[in-house]
Amino acid sequence: GGAMSFLKRFPPPAEGVRHQQPDTEAVLAGRTLGAGTLYIAESRLSWLENSGVGFSLDYPTISLHAVSRDLNAYPWEHLYVMVNAKFEEEESKEAPMAEGEEEEDSDDDVEPIAEFRFVPSDKSALEAMFSAMCECQALHPDPDDEDSDNDYEGEEYDVEAHELEQGDIPTFYTYEEGLSHLTAEGQATLERLEGMLAQSVSSQYNMAGVRTEDSIREFEDGMEVDIAPVVAGQFEDAEVDH
Amino acid sequence: MEVSHSVKERTIAENSLVILLQGLHGHITTVDLRDESTATGRVTNVDAFMNVRLVEVTFTDRQGTVSRLDELFVTGRNVRYVHIPDEVDIRATIERQLQAIHRVRYFGGRDKGRKEFPRAKHK
Numbered sequence: 001g002g003a004m005s006f007l008k009r010f011p012p013p014a015e016g017v018r019h020q021q022p023d024t025e026a027v028l029a030g031r032t033l034g035a036g037t038l039y040i041a042e043s044r045l046s047w048l049e050n051s052g053v054g055f056s057l058d059y060p061t062i063s064l065h066a067v068s069r070d071l072n073a074y075p076w077e078h079l080y081v082m083v084n085a086k087f088e089e090e091e092s093k094e095a096p097m098a099e100g101e102e103e104e105d106s107d108d109d110v111e112p113i114a115e116f117r118f119v120p121s122d123k124s125a126l127e128a129m130f131s132a133m134c135e136c137q138a139l140h141p142d143p144d145d146e147d148s149d150n151d152y153e154g155e156e157y158d159v160e161a162h163e164l165e166q167g168d169i170p171t172f173y174t175y176e177e178g179l180s181h182l183t184a185e186g187q188a189t190l191e192r193l194e195g196m197l198a199q200s201v202s203s204q205y206n207m208a209g210v211r212t213e214d215s216i217r218e219f220e221d222g223m224e225v226d227i228a229p230v231v232a233g234q235f236e237d238a239e240v241d242h
Numbered sequence: 243m244e245v246s247h248s249v250k251e252r253t254i255a256e257n258s259l260v261i262l263l264q265g266l267h268g269h270i271t272t273v274d275l276r277d278e279s280t281a282t283g284r285v286t287n288v289d290a291f292m293n294v295r296l297v298e299v300t301f302t303d304r305q306g307t308v309s310r311l312d313e314l315f316v317t318g319r320n321v322r323y324v325h326i327p328d329e330v331d332i333r334a335t336i337e338r339q340l341q342a343i344h345r346v347r348y349f350g351g352r353d354k355g356r357k358e359f360p361r362a363k364h365k
Contacts, residue, residue, distance in 0.1 A: 073309035
């Protein structure tokens with residue numbers, strides 16, 4: 001057949017080519033486009049006929065891809081790619097309609113669908129072709145995703161999720177992680193509170209105006225609070241209430 | 243238990259029901275596509291963008307033509323519905339996936355904090 005109007009001449013992709021499969025026939029809606037090389041690159045999927053013309057498909061337009069080895073459905077093992085776009089085909093009254101593949105229905109204004117089949121002469125390459133496409137497809141998540149909650153940057157720690165008490169996530173920071181979340185003001189507050197806490201510890205021993213050697217030593221330890229009367233009997237009737 | 247290596251994907255999963263789909267690995271599931279075709283096969287992967295990868299697929303296209311596909315990758319955008327198999331305990335699956343994510347996130351770090359917390363609220 002003649003050239004399809006959507007075929008253009010362009011250089012093969014040079015960057016990010018995850019897989020390249022020579023000697024691969026491209027078929028659109030049952031019509032062969034010839035033999036060429038399939039380039040599965042990170043930016044787009046391209047196929048170039050040996051003559052140098054071809055086409056590219058953008059991953060966001062690809063609905064699905066699959067490995068088909070069902071010879072009842074199609075006589076050759078191939079990589080099937082369904083695209084959410086329309087492709088101009090040459091007008092031909094004798095266009096063969098292959099089994100199972102039909103032209104777009106007239107009621108298909110909403111969803112244009114084009115079915116491509118890439119038939120490598122080396123069938124064993126299909127796995128690698130499929131996987132390469134999966135990897136590249138995953139690099140192009142749907143930009144039209146209405147779920148704007150998927151807008152996560154950086155921080156994995158989601159305060160809201162914790163407030164909703166999902167699973168058994170503790171609703172407080174452990175020491176190390178908490179420190180890193182403090183602003184300068186927060187840190188100053190923390191230091192002040194720690195100072196106050198240390199003070200109140202020492203003040204227990206000061207209650208009766210007595211500071212012993214032992215109490216001074218314990219005070220220097222900071223966070224460690226070991227409540228034990230250093231003078232026997234002195235605080236026995238004191239109410240220690242925390 | 244497979245968990246994404248991407249911080250962003252783990253966060254997305256943790257905050258949406260994609261996490262349930264990710265727990266379906268290995269199960270035979272039917273996926274209804276946006277164009278009304280359906281694919282029934284074994285789930286091998288679901289990522290945070292709801293891209294679904296199936297093997298051993300029976301594919302029924304819009305016209306009703308049935309064919310077999312060895313492997314199928316459907317983009318999240320084109321997934322309309324995923325049938326949760328009857329044998330799947332939905333709540334247990336979600337909890338298990340969340341735990342897997344937290345094991346990855348808190349590896350060697352926050353575990354001290356977590357042990358102080360009751361393991362499960364309702365048992």
